[in-house]
Amino acid sequence: MPAMNAFYAQSGGVTAVINTSACGVIETARKHKSRIAKVYAGRNGIIGALTEDLIDTSRESAATISALKNMPGGAFGSARYKLKGIEENRAEYERLIEVFKAHNIGYFFYNGGNDSMDTAHKVSQISETLGFPVTTIGIPKTVDNDLPVTDNCPGFGSVAKYVAVSTREAAMDVMSMAETSTKVFILEVMGRHAGWIAAAGGLAGEKPADAPHIILFPEVPFRQQAFLDRVKDCVEQYGYCVIVVSEGAQYDDGRFLAEAGTRDAFGHAQLGGVAPVIAQMVRDNLGYKYHYAIADYLQRSARHIASAVDLKQAYAVGREAVKLALSGKTAVMPVITRVSDSPYRWKIEAAPLQKIANKEKMLPKSYIRKDGFGITAAGRRYLEPLIAGEDYPPFIKGLPKYPTLKNVRVKARLNNKFMV
Amino acid sequence: MPAMNAFYAQSGGVTAVINTSACGVIETARKHKSRIAKVYAGRNGIIGALTEDLIDTSRESAATISALKNMPGGAFGSARYKLKGIEENRAEYERLIEVFKAHNIGYFFYNGGNDSMDTAHKVSQISETLGFPVTTIGIPKTVDNDLPVTDNCPGFGSVAKYVAVSTREAAMDVMSMAETSTKVFILEVMGRHAGWIAAAGGLAGEKPADAPHIILFPEVPFRQQAFLDRVKDCVEQYGYCVIVVSEGAQYDDGRFLAEAGTRDAFGHAQLGGVAPVIAQMVRDNLGYKYHYAIADYLQRSARHIASAVDLKQAYAVGREAVKLALSGKTAVMPVITRVSDSPYRWKIEAAPLQKIANKEKMLPKSYIRKDGFGITAAGRRYLEPLIAGEDYPPFIKGLPKYPTLKNVRVKARLNNKFMV
Numbered sequence: 001m002p003a004m005n006a007f008y009a010q011s012g013g014v015t016a017v018i019n020t021s022a023c024g025v026i027e028t029a030r031k032h033k034s035r036i037a038k039v040y041a042g043r044n045g046i047i048g049a050l051t052e053d054l055i056d057t058s059r060e061s062a063a064t065i066s067a068l069k070n071m072p073g074g075a076f077g078s079a080r081y082k083l084k085g086i087e088e089n090r091a092e093y094e095r096l097i098e099v100f101k102a103h104n105i106g107y108f109f110y111n112g113g114n115d116s117m118d119t120a121h122k123v124s125q126i127s128e129t130l131g132f133p134v135t136t137i138g139i140p141k142t143v144d145n146d147l148p149v150t151d152n153c154p155g156f157g158s159v160a161k162y163v164a165v166s167t168r169e170a171a172m173d174v175m176s177m178a179e180t181s182t183k184v185f186i187l188e189v190m191g192r193h194a195g196w197i198a199a200a201g202g203l204a205g206e207k208p209a210d211a212p213h214i215i216l217f218p219e220v221p222f223r224q225q226a227f228l229d230r231v232k233d234c235v236e237q238y239g240y241c242v243i244v245v246s247e248g249a250q251y252d253d254g255r256f257l258a259e260a261g262t263r264d265a266f267g268h269a270q271l272g273g274v275a276p277v278i279a280q281m282v283r284d285n286l287g288y289k290y291h292y293a294i295a296d297y298l299q300r301s302a303r304h305i306a307s308a309v310d311l312k313q314a315y316a317v318g319r320e321a322v323k324l325a326l327s328g329k330t331a332v333m334p335v336i337t338r339v340s341d342s343p344y345r346w347k348i349e350a351a352p353l354q355k356i357a358n359k360e361k362m363l364p365k366s367y368i369r370k371d372g373f374g375i376t377a378a379g380r381r382y383l384e385p386l387i388a389g390e391d392y393p394p395f396i397k398g399l400p401k402y403p404t405l406k407n408v409r410v411k412a413r414l415n416n417k418f419m420v
Numbered sequence: 421m422p423a424m425n426a427f428y429a430q431s432g433g434v435t436a437v438i439n440t441s442a443c444g445v446i447e448t449a450r451k452h453k454s455r456i457a458k459v460y461a462g463r464n465g466i467i468g469a470l471t472e473d474l475i476d477t478s479r480e481s482a483a484t485i486s487a488l489k490n491m492p493g494g495a496f497g498s499a500r501y502k503l504k505g506i507e508e509n510r511a512e513y514e515r516l517i518e519v520f521k522a523h524n525i526g527y528f529f530y531n532g533g534n535d536s537m538d539t540a541h542k543v544s545q546i547s548e549t550l551g552f553p554v555t556t557i558g559i560p561k562t563v564d565n566d567l568p569v570t571d572n573c574p575g576f577g578s579v580a581k582y583v584a585v586s587t588r589e590a591a592m593d594v595m596s597m598a599e600t601s602t603k604v605f606i607l608e609v610m611g612r613h614a615g616w617i618a619a620a621g622g623l624a625g626e627k628p629a630d631a632p633h634i635i636l637f638p639e640v641p642f643r644q645q646a647f648l649d650r651v652k653d654c655v656e657q658y659g660y661c662v663i664v665v666s667e668g669a670q671y672d673d674g675r676f677l678a679e680a681g682t683r684d685a686f687g688h689a690q691l692g693g694v695a696p697v698i699a700q701m702v703r704d705n706l707g708y709k710y711h712y713a714i715a716d717y718l719q720r721s722a723r724h725i726a727s728a729v730d731l732k733q734a735y736a737v738g739r740e741a742v743k744l745a746l747s748g749k750t751a752v753m754p755v756i757t758r759v760s761d762s763p764y765r766w767k768i769e770a771a772p773l774q775k776i777a778n779k780e781k782m783l784p785k786s787y788i789r790k791d792g793f794g795i796t797a798a799g800r801r802y803l804e805p806l807i808a809g810e811d812y813p814p815f816i817k818g819l820p821k822y823p824t825l826k827n828v829r830v831k832a833r834l835n836n837k838f839m840v
Contacts, residue, residue: 294713384817
């Protein structure tokens with residue numbers, strides 16, 4: 001079989017390590033040039049395929065591709081763009097295949113979360129139907145850690161490390177000032193529906209007196225009085241109280257504590273601002289001086305404090321995606337299987353895309369303490385290995401040095417434009 | 421002269437490197453045991469002196485004292501507690517001297533900002549008046565970088581590095597997603613009256629297209645229309661816009677964009693929440709999708725990304741404070757004098773406390789770009805050396821390892837209690 005080209009696209013919210021997966025894909029493909037001629041990347045993800053805006057990664061040096069490992073954000077641009085169902089919008093799928101055909105693309109690597117795995121699955125199906133079968137491999141990526149089957153998702157370990165480190169550091173600050181200043185500190189973290197990121201904050205403390213004293217999970221309906229009682233208790237016992245709150249924290253009727261009212265392209269409610277809601281509650285009911293931080297994008301772009309384990313796994317899923325494709329597999333995603341907790345051992349296996357698509361993995365009840373305000377020993381056993389190890393990017397003039405990509409556009413071969 | 425004890429206290433908001441100054445004081449004092457018998461630290465700063473709650477640092481091992489260099493927060497507790505004028509509250513000053521006398525304390529090292537230098541100066545004066553002269557040395561500390569005379573303040577370089585690194589990282593994220601998602605990202609940073617920290621965000625970019633595209637300084641009266649025009653311009657030209665806003669950003673009548681209405685122990689307005697104000701302005705007038713982060717305490721406790729230059733200087737001012745005391749100086753503060761920008765060279769000199777007390781150093785106009793939205797080449801020349809170098813703390817299980825201090829209380833020698 002003559003070599004065909006590959007198409008790689010990043011999808012959804014980026015992470016500190018998604019470019020490491022890109023590096024894994026491209027470096028591995030370059031070792032198999034007899035099978036994969038070139039790797040094209042979509043400019044702004046799948047939109048690049050629809051608009052025939054492909055980036056020729058073969059124009060980048062080996063050094064630049066290797067340096068992708070140090071670069072947060074999405075090196076080729078990512079997109080929040082979900083293809084509709086095939087019945088609703090067959091034109092988009094046909095356009096994808098038209099572009100793939102025009103550029104001799106026989107491999108499609110889609111690096112994203114559960115929405116993207118759904119898209120990948122559909123592309124795989126329609127490519128068969130349209131008589132131009134494309135080997136389609138999903139590559140897991142999400143800070144939310146909510147993909148099923150895989151033990152964890154690349155991207156999560158680094159945001160988990162950022163949140164755990166930041167919680168511990170800020171707690172040292174608050175603890176030392178609490179006598180005359182701030183008594184309650186609130187850190188708002190990401191996690192729409194699943195409390196994985198908030199749970200990671202729990203790694204910052206080891207003893208009951210240690211911060212964080214309270215974690216507010218989306219999985220545990222918020223009860224104001226129990227919360228305020230616990231805050232008061234902490235301030236009286238320890239002198240201060242550190243709270244990690246998930247942006248998805250909600251009442252038992254499913255209302256978010258902080259619903260901003262706007263929705264993103266996937267139709268998800270756009271959240272933000274639960275920290276001030278909690279802060280005001282503390283002030284109005286207990287009168288304590290408070291401060292709050294909203295980590296927002298800082299947490300998912302913090303390559304400078306990425307987890308070494310996360311980086312290794314992000315690379316591995318990229319590399320294994322190519323190997324799966326070359327071994328003839330399609331419509332699968334490499335997943336991380338945990339072999340043991342301590343010492344932490346893991347391996348990569350393959351799971352069918354349809355098992356991943358559109359499913360969310362919630363934080364198991366067994367990881368949440370009975371009082372609902374912290375993590376259990378089981379939760380710690382799960383989380384701890386994922387934040388292990390440091391792998392700092394190179395610095396120059398005090399700042400992380402990132403590669404500058406040429407991102408050269410592949411010459412268009414189609415005459416027709418396609419509007420997204 | 422027989423050896424006397426020293427008293428060391430931390431004051432005001434802590435920094436990522438204030439414990440490094442403590443380390444400089446204690447390690448240097450330990451080399452001169454014939455002159456300085458023991459270093460006592462105030463539990464919760466000056467309050468520890470008033471309440472006779474002194475910590476005996478001689479009970480800590482050399483390894484623990486050395487590890488203070490890796491520890492954010494205030495190892496002995498800090499306080500927002502300003503002694504009033506001598507006429508208003510002579511009792512507090514007399515109490516300090518009473519405690520110093522009872523514990524044979526002949527040296528007072530006060531590690532803080534301009535309010536604290538005022539207190540130190542007064543203590544120095546009253547100790548003479550009361551016939552128990554105490555050698556009093558200030559040690560500069562403030563993330564705000566607003567102390568006069570000294571070229572920069574220990575604590576600032578690290579928060580500057582945090583803000584510059586975070587701005588650069590978050591910008592990579594936003595840039596890669598802007599096509600279909602967030603177009604405007606706002607990072608709120610500290611800096612009540614002086615825009616030093618916000619200015620540091622400017623180091624993240626080098627070319628006009630680079631983030632941050634807008635910095636909002638307290639020194640530049642906020643003009644809404646000019647701001648919105650610039651946001652629109654950036655989104656149209658670059659596809660996205662990154663804004664670094666100082667918590668102290670204000671209108672030309674001095675009103676803060678986000679005045680919370682509460683005041684701290686020093687009588688300063690407690691700020692926070694300018695980012696959502698800016699975000700709403702962008703949404704209402706331009707309709708762009710936005711995100712914002714509020715760094716709050718994360719920025720000043722981020723020991724994991726502290727500046728190596730800052731750590732060196734924080735240590736040096738602690739060390740030189742002891743040397744100044746031993747050389748017979750009093751009522752002075754070690755200051756950092758810049759010898760050259762590039763290569764960056766600096767030395768420590770001494771300045772009288774009364775030149776430091778209660779004065780604020782604003783960001784010079786020459787560091788602010790003419791349009792008011794960025795830093796100049798001169799500003800960059802000043803700021804760049806201060807964030808240079810990394811000096812990571814040790815990590816264990818994925819988290820920074822900090823020393824555990826015994827913080828043993830010195831046996832009280834006075835019968836009377838003192839209420840603060």
